[in-house]
Amino acid sequence: MYLKIHGKDGKKTVAVCDCELLGRVLFGNGMKLDLKKYAGFYKGEKTQDAALIADALLNADSANLVGERCIKIALEKGFASEENVMHIGGVPHLQIYRFSP
Numbered sequence: 001m002y003l004k005i006h007g008k009d010g011k012k013t014v015a016v017c018d019c020e021l022l023g024r025v026l027f028g029n030g031m032k033l034d035l036k037k038y039a040g041f042y043k044g045e046k047t048q049d050a051a052l053i054a055d056a057l058l059n060a061d062s063a064n065l066v067g068e069r070c071i072k073i074a075l076e077k078g079f080a081s082e083e084n085v086m087h088i089g090g091v092p093h094l095q096i097y098r099f100s101p
Contacts, residue, residue, distance in 0.1 A: 014063040
């Protein structure tokens, strides 16, 4: 999996993508997810460390995850539930947002 943390204006966005999906363009349910054009958004540190990914998600203001392995980590650690996962071209995609007053 690729893990990349983006920071802007004191906010953190975490991007995680299963490696084999990078470079693909997914279509489905009236949506398009271009993992070729936006590969740079996801391509960061290569890792299989679930604890590292969970820690990044814990400290994120938002997160964008694509692929079965990384989403499984988010679900197992309680960051989201299965009904929050959408599928684009048969590939799971999950967006997480943390709202604070």
